Amino acid sequence: DQQVKQNSPSLSVQEGRISILNCDYTNSMFDYFLWYKKYPAEGPTFLISISSIKDKNEDGRFTVFLNKSAKHLSLHIVPSQPGDSAVYFCAASARGFGNEKLTFGTGTRLTIIP
Amino acid sequence: NAGVTQTPKFRVLKTGQSMTLLCAQDMNHEYMYWYRQDPGMGLRLIHYSVGEGTTAKGEVPDGYNVSRLKKQNFLLGLESAAPSQTSVYFCASTKQGLNEQFFGPGTRLTVL
Numbered sequence: 046d047q048q049v050k051q052n053s054p055s056l057s058v059q060e061g062r063i064s065i066l067n068c069d070y071t072n073s074m075f076d077y078f079l080w081y082k083k084y085p086a087e088g089p090t091f092l093i094s095i096s097s098i099k100d101k102n103e104d105g106r107f108t109v110f111l112n113k114s115a116k117h118l119s120l121h122i123v124p125s126q127p128g129d130s131a132v133y134f135c136a137a138s139a140r141g142f143g144n145e146k147l148t149f150g151t152g153t154r155l156t157i158i159p
Numbered sequence: 160n161a162g163v164t165q166t167p168k169f170r171v172l173k174t175g176q177s178m179t180l181l182c183a184q185d186m187n188h189e190y191m192y193w194y195r196q197d198p199g200m201g202l203r204l205i206h207y208s209v210g211e212g213t214t215a216k217g218e219v220p221d222g223y224n225v226s227r228l229k230k231q232n233f234l235l236g237l238e239s240a241a242p243s244q245t246s247v248y249f250c251a252s253t254k255q256g257l258n259e260q261f262f263g264p265g266t267r268l269t270v271l
Binding site for chain 1: 163190192194199200201202203204207209217249251258259260261262263264265
């Protein structure tokens with residue numbers, strides 16, 4: 046049972062345009078969400094996060110939106126740059142319930158076309 | 160600070176052989192995790208530890224054992240390797256109360 050789903054395995058976006066990566070979850074106990082970025086042959090690195098008490102969090106070119114009623118979050122990258130080409134993982138936790146674990150989605154490979 | 164380091168970076172085993180993967184962190188983190196990454200499957204939690212001397216099962220624990228004898232180290236063991244354990248293994252750590260996990264560079268394991 047996949048509790049965190051990233052339904053788009055890949056996405057190609059022109060340099061300078063907006064990249065939108067989507068993530069859906071099924072577990073209503075999830076109250077904290079994170080995005081990780083992964084380059085080939087490297088470990089994932091933390092990108093941005095959002096608590097369930099917010100619906101938006103912004104950090105430079107990266108913005109995460111959370112729609113709790115739809116159990117959906119998205120990552121917006123504006124403007125997209127070639128260095129953004131990577132695999133992006135969505136993750137969720139139920140930290141308010143004392144859960145120390147993250148549940149990851151299957152990832153979306155983003156390719157920025159110069 | 161080296162962060163999270165993993166040893167070895169690559170390994171090839173024959174079916175039935177055993178090996179231990181070492182994870183070390185120098186950030187004084189309480190929590191440590193072992194994941195495997197397979198194509199189309201994302202990152203799946205194998206085992207984790209919330210402190211020295213404690214371990215717990217994750218989503219896919221079968222065929223693996225772990226030990227956390229020291230706070231800074233988390234070992235992942237394969238007693239009898241199987242081709243299904245061919246994967247990239249990642250170790251991660253975090254501080255109690257912090258959700259963000261810090262990952263190592265990974266170990267690519269091939270079981271023939």
